[in-house]
Amino acid sequence: MTEDKEWRIALAGNPNTGKSTLFNALTGLRQHTGNWPGKTVVHAEGSFTYNDKTYKIIDLPGTYSLLSNSADEEVARDFIIFEKPDVTIVVLDATALERNLNLALQVLEMTDQVIVCINLIDEARKKGIEINKSLLSKKLGVPVLTISARNGEGIDELLKTIDLMVNGKIKTNPLKLQYGPDIEEKIAKLIPLVTKLFGTEYPARWVALRLLDGDHSLLDALKRDYHSSVRRMTANGYSCSC
Amino acid sequence: MDTHAAVNREKSFQELVKYAESLSNTQTRDRIVSHIFQTTKKICNDVVSYNQKEKPNPTEKLDRIFTSKIWGFPIMLAMLAVVIYITIAGANIPSSMLANFFGWLEGYLTLAFKAINAPDWLYGILVLGLYRGTAWVVSVMLPPMAIFFPIFSLLENYGYLPRVAFNMDRLFKKAGAHGKQSLTMAMGFGCNAAAIMSTRIIESPRERMIAILTNNFVPCNGRWPTLILLSSLFMAASFTDELSTMVTAAVVVGMVLFGIVVTLSVSWILSKTALKGIPTHYTLELPPYRNPKIWNTIVRATLDKSFYVLKRAVTVAAPAGVLTWILANTYIGDTSILLTIVHFLDPFAKSLGLDGFILMAFILGLPANEIVLPILLMGYLSTGALTEIEDMSTLKQIFIDHGWTWLTALNTMLFSLLHYPCGTTLINIYKETKSKKWTFAAFAIPTVLAITITFVINQIVRLLGLI
Numbered sequence: 164m165t166e167d168k169e170w171r172i173a174l175a176g177n178p179n180t181g182k183s184t185l186f187n188a189l190t191g192l193r194q195h196t197g198n199w200p201g202k203t204v205v206h207a208e209g210s211f212t213y214n215d216k217t218y219k220i221i222d223l224p225g226t227y228s229l230l231s232n233s234a235d236e237e238v239a240r241d242f243i244i245f246e247k248p249d250v251t252i253v254v255l256d257a258t259a260l261e262r263n264l265n266l267a268l269q270v271l272e273m274t275d276q277v278i279v280c281i282n283l284i285d286e287a288r289k290k291g292i293e294i295n296k297s298l299l300s301k302k303l304g305v306p307v308l309t310i311s312a313r314n315g316e317g318i319d320e321l322l323k324t325i326d327l328m329v330n331g332k333i334k335t336n337p338l339k340l341q342y343g344p345d346i347e348e349k350i351a352k353l354i355p356l357v358t359k360l361f362g363t364e365y366p367a368r369w370v371a372l373r374l375l376d377g378d379h380s381l382l383d384a385l386k387r388d389y390h391s392s393v394r395r396m397t398a399n400g401y402s403c404s405c
Numbered sequence: 406m407d408t409h410a411a412v413n414r415e416k417s418f419q420e421l422v423k424y425a426e427s428l429s430n431t432q433t434r435d436r437i438v439s440h441i442f443q444t445t446k447k448i449c450n451d452v453v454s455y456n457q458k459e460k461p462n463p464t465e466k467l468d469r470i471f472t473s474k475i476w477g478f479p480i481m482l483a484m485l486a487v488v489i490y491i492t493i494a495g496a497n498i499p500s501s502m503l504a505n506f507f508g509w510l511e512g513y514l515t516l517a518f519k520a521i522n523a524p525d526w527l528y529g530i531l532v533l534g535l536y537r538g539t540a541w542v543v544s545v546m547l548p549p550m551a552i553f554f555p556i557f558s559l560l561e562n563y564g565y566l567p568r569v570a571f572n573m574d575r576l577f578k579k580a581g582a583h584g585k586q587s588l589t590m591a592m593g594f595g596c597n598a599a600a601i602m603s604t605r606i607i608e609s610p611r612e613r614m615i616a617i618l619t620n621n622f623v624p625c626n627g628r629w630p631t632l633i634l635l636s637s638l639f640m641a642a643s644f645t646d647e648l649s650t651m652v653t654a655a656v657v658v659g660m661v662l663f664g665i666v667v668t669l670s671v672s673w674i675l676s677k678t679a680l681k682g683i684p685t686h687y688t689l690e691l692p693p694y695r696n697p698k699i700w701n702t703i704v705r706a707t708l709d710k711s712f713y714v715l716k717r718a719v720t721v722a723a724p725a726g727v728l729t730w731i732l733a734n735t736y737i738g739d740t741s742i743l744l745t746i747v748h749f750l751d752p753f754a755k756s757l758g759l760d761g762f763i764l765m766a767f768i769l770g771l772p773a774n775e776i777v778l779p780i781l782l783m784g785y786l787s788t789g790a791l792t793e794i795e796d797m798s799t800l801k802q803i804f805i806d807h808g809w810t811w812l813t814a815l816n817t818m819l820f821s822l823l824h825y826p827c828g829t830t831l832i833n834i835y836k837e838t839k840s841k842k843w844t845f846a847a848f849a850i851p852t853v854l855a856i857t858i859t860f861v862i863n864q865i866v867r868l869l870g871l872i
Binding site: 179224228230233235258260261262264265268269286291292293294295296298302303340343346349352356357359360371372374377382385386 | 433456
């Protein structure tokens with residue numbers, strides 16, 4: 164019997180790492196894919212079932228960072244922060260791991276329900292690139308898989324990992340970047356204030372960092388979301404205790 | 406009470422922002438970002454190893470050719486010309502075969518209608534309006550699309566399009582626009598509506614607006630068939646068979662180049678007037694060349710793109726066929742409604758080197774560019790000259806019977822290339838800009854340009870007595 168709950172999975176990653184190909188492989192849909200950065204600018208949605216669970220999967224626009232430099236980065240960031248997917252899959256290009264990991268680290272600061280998927284592993288092998296995934300997994304504190312979405316390699320393992328993660332069978336311990344004593348001190352000052360204001364609604368450390376780097380688009384978005392959540396609460400008859 | 410609480414929260418939020426601002430300084434953001442980069446570098450040093458001596462990367466070698474200052478543009482032009490040549494050369498035969506097939510089928514349909522004693526009006530609507538219109542659309546549009554889209558997709562999946570963007574980048578910078586506009590322009594060759602969304606990759610609002618306003622000047626899926634068909638029927642008529650395909654291809658390539666020139670010129674004018682500013686810097690990533698899954702790509706391109714465009718054309722063309730037939734056969738006084746409209750538009754259209762039918766087709770074609778040609782054909786077919794579908798030369802005869810010359814074809818192509826974006830694109834522009842003013846500008850700029858350019862060409866040609 165299929166459970167009623169629909170689990171939500173977000174696909175994040177740099178442009179042109181094969182997110183849309185993975186999306187198609189998982190959903191059987193035919194989202195347009197192409198070898199060029201910026202193919203997907205609006206997130207596409209699809210769904211699939213695995214092990215009696217229904218999943219909704221959201222293909223976010225490919226971005227190099229989530230530090231809101233452009234509209235598509237904001238779309239991706241807002242989804243992870245405000246829509247709170249049950250699992251976020253970060254798709255990385257095995258042949259350009261260093262550049263791709265930047266985004267993964269940023270996602271790890273935002274949520275701990277992360278699976279890192281190293282795609283295009285077939286191409287990396289051809290180029291003689293070897294990736295020690297268990298070591299990487301240890302360093303990042305989340306599951307790391309190598310796949311080749313266009314050949315269907317590693318998809319089964321990915322599905323199993325997703326299943327385990329939503330069942331709470333995987334304990335993650337995402338890497339928390341340490342920014343050096345003086346920035347850390349400022350973060351420490353801000354975190355209690357952030358928690359006081361938002362509770363556990365958003366990752367406090369991450370919000371503190373964005374406050375420090377003066378990310379205005381996020382601050383506006385927080386304000387908007389916050390107001391609507393207050394309205395939601397009032398509408399549901401909860402009283403606000405602040 | 407709730408509002409009170411909300412006001413309080415709002416206040417403390419502002420205070421928090423202020424407090425954070427006092428803590429940070431200009432370097433904080435840079436330091437946070439550079440720290441992320443250092444960490445990834447460290448991690449990668451530990452987990453990634455290269456077990457072969459790195460061979461010279463073929464991507465780099467190829468890029469030295471494809472994006473070279475000398476060879477970049479000639480190669481691009483050659484690629485475009487070859488793709489269009491193959492499309493035109495390959496489409497001729499299947500197009501005629503389809504036309505023959507539909508003509509043969511029509512004979513039987515007519516017999517069937519006679520056998521059941523169907524009334525004339527029913528036969529008129531269903532066979533002469535709906536069937537004939539649709540049959541023409543399918544035979545004229547399907548073969549070129551079934552060749553063009555798969556080739557285009559193969560190039561796209563191979564990774565050539567970003568190189569096009571890279572080459573074009575310099576030109577866009579010079580026009581005061583964002584280099585990434587070359588990418589969104591390349592998307593426009595597929596679909597302008599989708600390309601409008603893709604302008605989100607441009608960070609600066611000013612440059613993004615330029616990209617939105619000028620995207621329409623490259624032909625999309627819906628306009629390729631019009632360009633290819635008209636150019637093959639009229640532009641190369643006086644040449645021998647083999648040469649004529651070349652000439653046809655050259656004319657279409659010329660159209661594309663002209664569209665790019667207009668894109669750059671309008672971008673330049675906008676960046677000097679309504680949207681002043683200096684282009685921002687950015688990095689354009691060139692993805693590695695990847696061998697596409699050839700069979701997969703061909704199947705997908707055919708199914709997704711060709712049939713998608715065809716479906717759109719047919720679903721709108723079929724009712725349009727019925728509508729045009731009704732308009733052409735409903736009389737007010739002794740003129741049909743269709744002809745009344747056409748006559749009304751005719752004087753203005755004639756001054757642009759077009760005719761009332763063509764202008765009507767463009768106006769009714771606002772929802773989708775795919776249906777301009779079908780509406781035009783049905784308009785012509787409905788005015789007495791009941792041409793049975795025999796082969797492609799009958800198609801040309803239909804146009805010639807209505808006074809077409811090479812100038813009509815040229816100006817129709819130009820109007821198609823330059824005129825207002827389709828309805829879907831306009832809706833997307835409104836969604837993306839949230840501004841009625843800019844959406845109107847996106848409609849008005851191309852329209853004024855299309856009218857001006859076709860008007861000028863028409864006057865010059867007539868003045869010089871070239872026709």
